[in-house]
Amino acid sequence: xPTHWYNFLGDLPGPMPEVRDSGSPTAAEISAQVRxxxxxxxxxxxxxxxxxxxxxxxxxxxxxxxxxxxxxHRLEKHLGTGARIYLKREDVLPSGSFKLNTAIAQAYxxxxxxxxxxxxxxxxxxxxxxxxLAAKMFGLRAEIFMVRCSLExxxxxxxxxxxxxxxxxPSPSTHTAIGRKILGEVPDHPGSLGTAISDAIEHALGHxxxxxxxxxxxxxxxxxxxxxxxxxxxxLKETHGEDLGVDGRGDHLIACSGGGSNLCGLIxxxxxxxxxxxxxxxxxxxxxxxxxxxxxxxxxxRTDLGGFTPEVLGYTMGESFIPPPNHVGGLRNHHSSALxxxxxxxxxxxxxxxxxxxxxxxxxxxxxxxGLLLAPEAGHAVAAALDVAAKADAQNLExxxxxxxxxxxxxxxxxxxxxxxxx
Ligand SMILES: Cc1ncc(COP(=O)(O)O)c(C=O)c1O
Numbered sequence: 001x002p003t004h005w006y007n008f009l010g011d012l013p014g015p016m017p018e019v020r021d022s023g024s025p026t027a028a029e030i031s032a033q034v035r036x037x038x039x040x041x042x043x044x045x046x047x048x049x050x051x052x053x054x055x056x057x058x059x060x061x062x063x064x065x066x067x068x069x070x071x072x073h074r075l076e077k078h079l080g081t082g083a084r085i086y087l088k089r090e091d092v093l094p095s096g097s098f099k100l101n102t103a104i105a106q107a108y109x110x111x112x113x114x115x116x117x118x119x120x121x122x123x124x125x126x127x128x129x130x131x132x133l134a135a136k137m138f139g140l141r142a143e144i145f146m147v148r149c150s151l152e153x154x155x156x157x158x159x160x161x162x163x164x165x166x167x168x169x170p171s172p173s174t175h176t177a178i179g180r181k182i183l184g185e186v187p188d189h190p191g192s193l194g195t196a197i198s199d200a201i202e203h204a205l206g207h208x209x210x211x212x213x214x215x216x217x218x219x220x221x222x223x224x225x226x227x228x229x230x231x232x233x234x235x236l237k238e239t240h241g242e243d244l245g246v247d248g249r250g251d252h253l254i255a256c257s258g259g260g261s262n263l264c265g266l267i268x269x270x271x272x273x274x275x276x277x278x279x280x281x282x283x284x285x286x287x288x289x290x291x292x293x294x295x296x297x298x299x300x301x302r303t304d305l306g307g308f309t310p311e312v313l314g315y316t317m318g319e320s321f322i323p324p325p326n327h328v329g330g331l332r333n334h335h336s337s338a339l340x341x342x343x344x345x346x347x348x349x350x351x352x353x354x355x356x357x358x359x360x361x362x363x364x365x366x367x368x369x370x371g372l373l374l375a376p377e378a379g380h381a382v383a384a385a386l387d388v389a390a391k392a393d394a395q396n397l398e399x400x401x402x403x404x405x406x407x408x409x410x411x412x413x414x415x416x417x418x419x420x421x422x423x
Pocket of ligand 1: 124126127216258262329375378408
């Protein structure tokens with residue numbers, strides 16, 4: 001397992017756009033109050049390699065890092081493709097998704113700073129499960145605002161968090177002023193990541209011993225997730241004898257994208273190689289429920305609805321956009337992060353959108369061929385890989401395709417059932 005995270009900010013294709021932060025208090029002041037100091041520093045670290053604290057390394061190892069890189073021979077055979085398809089198996093982590101990688105790091109820094117409670121939002125619940133577990137590792141409490149429609153669709157994620165002692169509340173929440181305001185305007189609001197981030201930050205602001213943790217969208221989260229891209233490069237070489245980015249082959253790194261953290265963790269360590277001419281394609285698979293990178297406008301906006309975060313330049317559906325309550329809770333953000341948007345804008349990143357049926361069908365195919373049941377979010381990356389393999393075959397190319405299998409799908413079976421079996 002890598003002992004350092006890789007800071008890829010120096011490898012971006014251009015400067016990060018300025019944020020707009022004129023509120024009172026400013027978003028920077030709010031952030032300084034609710035976030036552990038080290039995490040804010042890790043948004044723009046000085047060094048290129050950052051040592052992972054030893055207790056974090058120990059927990060990550062205990063949780064199964066490095067996770068396997070699985071060659072999908074049976075899927076390849078089923079497709080009749082010349083591509084070599086690999087899956088990075090984040091679904092094997094104990095909380096069920098890659099989110100645990102940053103949850104452990106963030107919980108560690110919060111505990112080091114003397115905070116006693118972790119507060120966060122969660123969409124489909126995978127991030128919340130990871131925070132609930134990481135909180136226990138470092139003797140902390142967890143309070144989690146979960147998007148209401150997801151909480152109703154996926155009650156077992158709530159049970160997992162509560163079993164770990166976490167307090168779970170639906171968002172929009174009656175516990176916060178912003179939640180009550182949103183419910184006043186739209187009484188049956190299904191909730192969104194925008195409502196849940198606002199609930200969580202407002203709640204953390206009222207509790208000085210609490211730390212607010214972000215599950216995605218922030219450079220420090222992307223930094224922690226660089227373990228993904230680093231491990232993959234090493235595993236491709238050492239276990240599978242593959243080099244990545246061989247000329248004329250069109251190798252692909254593919255991840256689904258909500259806040260962009262499994263995507264950036266996957267591609268961040270490889271940006272330099274691509275800029276230096278390696279034949280590497282990066283592909284974001286998003287949901288048609290919130291198709292920011294493929295259909296959004298490039299504009300300033302906030303990721304929350306309460307005005308606690310700064311306005312950042314990114315591909316957006318607009319702050320009033322309420323995503324339809326489908327089974328893909330992790331991809332329903334209305335605004336893409338500045339960093340992912342920059343990569344897209346500069347042509348470093350391609351993007352494609354799938355509806356949930358297509359993603360779940362790809363997930364079913366993976367189950368039936370490889371025996372792996374992935375979360376619907378990860379099904380988007382699988383669907384994208386199927387298209388990439390078909391196009392490569394049509395061009396007589398034999399690329400390496402790496403799919404980030406971001407999470408397990410056992411707790412999403414209701415979604416699979418409703419969409420694919422109940423029709
Ligand atoms: C399993 C899974 N995959 C992917 C995502 C999307 O997150 P991100 O875009 O930050 O990688 C989520 C978010 O909740 C998730 O739970």
